[in-house]
Amino acid sequence: xxxxxxxxxxxxxxxxxxxxxxTLALKYMMLCKVMVGNxxxxxxxxxxxxxxxxxxxxxxxxKAVAHAYxxxxxxxxxxxxxxxxxxxxxxxVVHRHLTGLYDGLLEQNITRVIEPFxxxxxxxxxxxxxxxxxxxxxxxxxxxxxxxxxxxxxQGSGCLIAFDEQSDGTTYxxxxxxxxxxxxxxxxxxxxx
Numbered sequence: 001x002x003x004x005x006x007x008x009x010x011x012x013x014x015x016x017x018x019x020x021x022x023t024l025a026l027k028y029m030m031l032c033k034v035m036v037g038n039x040x041x042x043x044x045x046x047x048x049x050x051x052x053x054x055x056x057x058x059x060x061x062x063k064a065v066a067h068a069y070x071x072x073x074x075x076x077x078x079x080x081x082x083x084x085x086x087x088x089x090x091x092x093v094v095h096r097h098l099t100g101l102y103d104g105l106l107e108q109n110i111t112r113v114i115e116p117f118x119x120x121x122x123x124x125x126x127x128x129x130x131x132x133x134x135x136x137x138x139x140x141x142x143x144x145x146x147x148x149x150x151x152x153x154x155q156g157s158g159c160l161i162a163f164d165e166q167s168d169g170t171t172y173x174x175x176x177x178x179x180x181x182x183x184x185x186x187x188x189x190x191x192x193x
Contacts, residue, residue: 023058030062031094034101039066060085062094069101074109075130077102102152106131106139107148116148122153 033041043063061084068076081088081098089095106129113128114120126136140160143149151162 019191023056027058027062027091028093029191030066034062034066034069035097039070043067050079056185057084057093058087060084067102069105071103072108074105077105107143110136110139110143111149114162116162117160117162119159122158122160125160 032040040137043066061080064080065088067076080109081102088098107188113125122137122140123133125140126133129136134148137153140149140153144151144153150164151160151163153159154161171191
């Protein structure tokens, strides 16, 4: 909330004397709303009273991105990136953050698809997500290495194998306590001998 509030203050301040900077502040405020999970508020900003004075393709681009992110749709996100390529890629700040948003959205979509399976063909995951096999394989590898998914890729069978969730370590703790008790008993027997 603090970030969008700051952008709104900047927008209001610049609005009186610098339309270009005010538009940038509005654009970054919209991006920030998407990044903090309030993408549904972007349409109100883009369609409200500000759209009359500051509207244009740059606001439409962020509105499309917000809609795609709110819908959790990779296809809509890619469509927005394609349709508004110039507006989204020319601004380095927006482009950098959109890469992170897309990556997060891809992880969410993959996680949603693989969640019910203990073993699933990677090709099946790719079909369900709607992306090429090599993209899904690469992302799954990254998720496993980053410990965002507990499993392995079996390249021979082309499958993703999910491991059971790690236990909370109660067995390990119990075993340590037993060993410590045994050490105490052995030491006391040694003292008696």
